[in-house]
Amino acid sequence: MKSKFYKKSNKAALWGFLFLLLFFPLACKSAPPAVSGSRSVTGALRGYETIVAENTLSLYPEMVGKSPGMVIRLSMLDVPEQESVNKFIPDALYQGKSLIEYADEKIHSYDTKYIAMRDVAAKFPDMSNDVLNWHYSEVYTLDAGTPKLAVVSLDKEYYTGGAHGMKQKDYFVFDLEEKRQLALKDVIRGETFDQLDDHVEAALRTLMEIPDWIPLTERGFFDNSIEKMEDFFLNPQGLGFQWDPYEIAPYVMGTLEVVIPYKDIEELFTPRGLVLVAELRR
Known part of the structure; x- marks a missing residue:
């Protein structure tokens, strides 16, 4: 199973950098990275970069082109080396893990849940493929930045079966002088x-x-x-x-x-x- 990572700088150029991660000995089809236009980050966080990790998994790999599947996409903020003074920000965003460790664990967790749906679908053969087509995404965005303050939002959108998908949003407010997340x-x-x-x-x-x-x-x-x-x-x-x-x-x-x-x-x-x-x- 292949998970793809790629990096976009805030200067509208793709920094080609891919990490190959293996989670299960299962065949799956991974979609090519969908590169969109990068956004410009201003203020004290000018050097921030966007790192994207994504994975596509077929529930039944043998059913080429017909299998329901799951798509996971994480669009995360990273700090370049020259901005290491602000490393406390990704530490807070990713629960103390490195960006790659965080993405690794998140993708692994959802892949495990999705593969377990094979047994569920076997018990309910009339289950619609719509219920088995899952998606999960996280998008971290720098909403506001000054030399003293940074406000980051996290948008989650997912569907894991049921009547409808869900959306969640969280905010993180950081004091860049005191080097901490604010309550x-x-x-x-x-x-x-x-x-x-x-x-x-x-x-x-x-x-x-x-x-x-x-x-x-x-x-x-x-x-x-x-x-x-x-x-x-x-x-x-x-x-x-x-x-x-x-x-x-x-x-x-x-x-x-x-x-x-x-x-x-x-x-x-x-x-x-x-x-x-x-x-x-x-």
Whole structure:
């Protein structure tokens, strides 16, 4: 089984570099790397590169062209040698593993789950191929960058059987001077969290066009009070929060995301938070 790695620089050139990884003694067809245009990374993280790992696996290799299959694609951020001072960022993104170790384990895990579907399909011969065509992707993106701050998002999209696929999103906010990932309490004063909750609920009501006097549960939410999430982000417009399907509302309501303007919550920020935000808003 072949897993393909290739690297794209932020200068719109492909850095040809392939790693051949063997996970199982099974035949499979690997699609050629699909190279797309590379994006430009600015600010303090100018040197970042995008590393792509992908793998295609046929459930029944002997059924050439007719077998259901699974495609895994990981688009990850890497730090070049000259930016080793910021190595703490990929350490946080990839749970302390090297980028290749992380991709290795992720692909191996999903390959194992998918191969196990052979036994399941054998017990249910009428199972549709649609249910057996799986996909999994992760895309790491640098959303904002200044000499002091970096905001990275992780978009996951996958289908592993069932009624529909799923999407998930996570944010990582990094202080480049203090060399650490920030928690919400690092930018918002803890004693003001209740006030922040009120702003979050108001922003969601505005997004979904729900008047103050109507309980949120009457418009599909699971609860009438919406609290902020630890999974926050910062952008030039404000402080943002995001909820995946099923976190606070049904799948049909999709991904929910709000951004609270800085002018509405400036007094809630910590001194360090104000410093980071000031540079981001320039």
